[in-house]
Amino acid sequence: MLVAGALVDSFGNGLFLAASTLYFVGVLRFPAAQVATTLSxxxxxxLLSPLPLGHVADRWGVVRTYVALMCLRGAGFAAYALIHGFAGYAVLTCALLAAERACSPLLQVIVSGVAGQEERTRTLASIRAVRNAGLTGGxxxxxxxxxxxxxxxxRAVFLVDAVSFLVIAWMALWAVRASDGIPTAPAADVRSGAxxxxxxxxxxxTVSNGVLSLFDSLIVVxxxxxxxxRTELPHAxxxxxxxxxxxxxxxLQAWVHRFATSVDGSVRLLRATALSLVVGCGLFAVAERVPVWVCLVCTIGAVVAVTVGENLQSVAGWELSYVLSPAAARARYLATFSMGMTAQRIVGPTLLVSALLPLGSWAWVVLAALFAAASVGAVWSGRPVAGPVAEGTPADGPVVVAVPADGRAAEGAPADGAAPAGGGRAAAERAASHPK
Structure with missing residues (x-):
């Protein structure tokens, strides 16, 4: 059900991407420069919203916060169909992009609680795969x-998009209530504040993962x-x-997830990520200095190598970010982790195009060195340090509160936001220009 929700979300994203600029610049006649500034x-x-909203989720409940944000996004996109002034557009865009960026780490927490240790990476990989199909369809x-x-x-496109968020919120609630439990955090630990x-x-x-995520700006920008x-390739x-x-x-998402079901496996994927990205950079450098058809072969090989590295890094990052996050502050930790990738989306295009591209072939040497250094940092920091486990947080099993069919907490179960005795922790997405 969560995978289906991701498909609906990405379909709506495709609808909005196709309509937004044409509507705001072409129909409402907002100045293009002001629209661009608003997006910046x-x-x-x-970038800043995930951490405070992650803190709210740790206190109030991840599912409640996620559903509330989805409803807020639905109301906001419906409002897009009603606004006529630039000020309303600017306020809505800032609020909706803040809500969007906060939803991704919360979804990771929900998937981990619903799917469990064995299935969480596979489910996240499936979500990433269907997003591509949904975006294209939209x-x-x-x-x-x-x-x-x-x-x-x-306006009809905006309203359909708004309804999609309500559908996603319902799907998330259905998936949680159909599972064995709902992820929460111990209230006492939340107040103490990790x-x-x-x-x-x-x-x-987090920083190392953000640097490795430069593959996104590499491919897209x-x-x-x-x-x-830099090449004589036909633009087609x-x-x-x-x-x-x-x-x-x-x-690849349907295959590589099986290698990221443990810390050791995920660390090995990070090493393979570095190798793939460095090979890709090398092929790009060679492609600049050879005849056009050899250039094409090298460029295709480089894109394949970078794409392999991209997919290896994504599944390893999901698993290790979860492992490194204490159960009592999981939403905050994963929200912070997502900020590294969001920062890359802001800084990456300027870094690659303005700072590195003018260096010619040396740009690929510098970029390969960045990927290698980031891999070393990620491998070193990706292994949790053995230490005492917090009281009420045994090594195995997610923190859950059982939810019977009627959706109410079982008798004697703690309220949302509190973990039952014996609860514990398990071992453990391209951005659109407009919010979605």
Missing amino acids: VAAIFG LLVAGLVLGLHVTAAF APYRDPRFMVF LLPIWVVQ WLSLLLAVNTVLTVL
């Missing part, structure tokens, strides 16, 4: 609808510019290169 400011809100459907060139069609930014090992892992400026081949990345991601 909203990106800062999106873009295609929106293209057909918007071809009517009717203002009402744009701060992820005071955990040096976790912060090293740098690759098209590099093809145009760019679509093929991006298609290779998309299709291979869908195929």
